[in-house]
Amino acid sequence: MKLEITREWFVRRAKQEGDLEISAGRLARDPTPDETDIEAAVADIADPIRMAFGSLVETMRRRRGLTVEKLAERLDLNVGDIMRIERDAHFRPEPRAVYRLAETFDLPHKALQQLSGNTVARPGLQEQALRFAARSGESPQKLSRDEQRALEEFVAYLQKQQG
Amino acid sequence: MTSHPVFLTDKRTGEPVAAELIETISEADLRSVETEWKPVTVARIRSLMAKGLSPADWPEGWHWKWRDKVTAINGLLAFQTFALRCEGKLQGLMQLNTARARCRVAEQAGKDLVYVDYIETAPWNRKAIVDVPRFSGVGTIMIRAAIEVSRDHELRGRIGLHSLPSAEAFYANACGMTDLGLDGTYEGLRYFEMTSAQADAFSG
Numbered sequence: 001m002k003l004e005i006t007r008e009w010f011v012r013r014a015k016q017e018g019d020l021e022i023s024a025g026r027l028a029r030d031p032t033p034d035e036t037d038i039e040a041a042v043a044d045i046a047d048p049i050r051m052a053f054g055s056l057v058e059t060m061r062r063r064r065g066l067t068v069e070k071l072a073e074r075l076d077l078n079v080g081d082i083m084r085i086e087r088d089a090h091f092r093p094e095p096r097a098v099y100r101l102a103e104t105f106d107l108p109h110k111a112l113q114q115l116s117g118n119t120v121a122r123p124g125l126q127e128q129a130l131r132f133a134a135r136s137g138e139s140p141q142k143l144s145r146d147e148q149r150a151l152e153e154f155v156a157y158l159q160k161q162q163g
Numbered sequence: 164m165t166s167h168p169v170f171l172t173d174k175r176t177g178e179p180v181a182a183e184l185i186e187t188i189s190e191a192d193l194r195s196v197e198t199e200w201k202p203v204t205v206a207r208i209r210s211l212m213a214k215g216l217s218p219a220d221w222p223e224g225w226h227w228k229w230r231d232k233v234t235a236i237n238g239l240l241a242f243q244t245f246a247l248r249c250e251g252k253l254q255g256l257m258q259l260n261t262a263r264a265r266c267r268v269a270e271q272a273g274k275d276l277v278y279v280d281y282i283e284t285a286p287w288n289r290k291a292i293v294d295v296p297r298f299s300g301v302g303t304i305m306i307r308a309a310i311e312v313s314r315d316h317e318l319r320g321r322i323g324l325h326s327l328p329s330a331e332a333f334y335a336n337a338c339g340m341t342d343l344g345l346d347g348t349y350e351g352l353r354y355f356e357m358t359s360a361q362a363d364a365f366s367g
Contacts, residue, residue: 001186001311003167005304007179010170013307013365014179014300016337019290021329022302023224025258025281026350048198055194089197133198134252136191 051089052129052154053115055136058086059151060105063143075100092117111158128157164189167308171249171298182249184304188233188256192246195253196229203286203293222291223327224283229256232281242280245308247301255284255301259309261316264323268341268356271321276356277313279306279324291329302330306338310362320362325352339365 061071061082068086072079077097084091085101093101095118102112114121115129135150143151165186170179204225211221218225236242241262247255257279264278284301286292310320325346326334331353334340340355357365 001165001167001308001315003169003184003308003311005167005169005307007170009366010300010303011172011179013337014170014172014303017299017303017333018337019296019299020302020333020337021223021289021291021327022305022333023283023327023330024279024324024334025224025227025283025327026325048202051194051198130198130202134191134195136194 048133049115049121049126049129050092050117052133053112053117054086054089055133056107056115056151056154057082057101057105059136059143059147060107061086063148063151064105071104074104107155108158108161111161115158122161125161128154169247169304171247171254171300171304174296174299179300180249180298182247182254182298182304184308185246185248186243188229188244188246188258192253192256193230193233196256199252200286207286207292222286222289223329227281227283229283232258243312245305247304249298253285254288254298255282255305257282257305257308259312261312266321266323266356267343267354268358271358274321275316275318276321276323277309277316277318279309279322282306282324302333303337306357307366310357310366313362319359320366321357321359322362323354323356325349325354327352331355 061068066074068079068082072082075082075097081093081097085093085097093116095113098112098116098118099109101107102109110119111125113119114125132150132154136147167184169182169184171182172178173180204222208221208225233244236258241260243259243261245257245259246253258281260278260280264276266272266274266276282302282305285297287297288299288301290296306322309322313320313322324334331342334355335342338355338357339361340357341361343354343356345351346354
């Protein structure tokens with residue numbers, strides 16, 4: 001696709017957009033109160049700290065060049081458990097499994113238990129976890145420079161928090 | 164992954180700022196929705212609930228799940244997706260269907276068009292969610308991109324979409340699309356179509 005938008009064109013057209021709403025799409029009509037359990041729908045939003053835990057495990061595994069299968073072998077866990085740890089933000093791993101992950105990846109135990117949702121997170125962790133999760137992508141190959149930097153910064157934060 | 168340099172308006176300064184329109188919604192974008200967009204939307208909903216307001220008064224589309232939308236079209240060639248990023252944050256998403264719909268406006272009835280399945284801007288850009296929106300212009304960029312995809316498919320810029328009720332003024336007035344009224348076959352949403360002449364006027 002060719003998209004040559006000049007600053008002048010944008011300024012001229014965008015003035016008409018202003019603060020107008022722009023959403024379009026199917027199933028756009030919001031559910032009415034009797035059609036849905038609202039609290040459940042709101043609660044269905046994955047915990048960002050737990051999502052960061054999944055991203056951290058995935059990026060650490062990729063940095064070590066391990067397949068899901070190899071990591072499962074090292075931790076004596078099922079392949080399905082590793083996949084759920086990495087991908088399912090509602091899955092709560094056993095503290096024992098988190099302890100093994102911390103040992104394998106040389107990460108601080110306490111901070112990792114907080115990230116996994118097994119213990120209460122310290123103030124500040126949510127913000128750092130959000131930043132890290134948002135910067136982590138998905139690539140079948142090695143980590144990008146930005147992913148590598150995000151990982152190093154987050155691990156440094158966790159280690160500082162532990163200390 | 165192809166990206167295009169574009170602009171958004173910084174609402175704090177009123178000045179245009181450089182942004183990037185990326186062809187394809189990535190895993191990182193979906194995570195941005197879940198970790199950055201959702202908490203802002205949920206905080207707003209919780210505050211509206213605390214005031215006793217019902218879902219009818221909540222921001223439209225609060226329940227959308229982009230991961231489900233993108234997963235549903237994974238690997239299908241008839242769809243194109245776009246992510247708009249500015250200052251390191253995801254500012255908007257769009258999904259297009261290039262094989263689904265035909266024109267309804269009389270002068271081009273029956274011809275193919277590009278159908279805009281979904282457009283959404285980040286919650287911090289929505290007046291319905293924050294008091295002072297951060298960026299504006301996401302809709303303008305997305306509609307221009309949809310027009311260019313239509314031209315790529317030799318459809319002369321023809322596009323169509325069903326607007327959420329609160330966004331009708333944008334498509335009617337800011338985009339100059341033809342309002343074909345409420346569509347009883349499509350959840351009662353209002354259908355808008357852009358003719359090739361309207362697309363030329365919008366792009367010019």
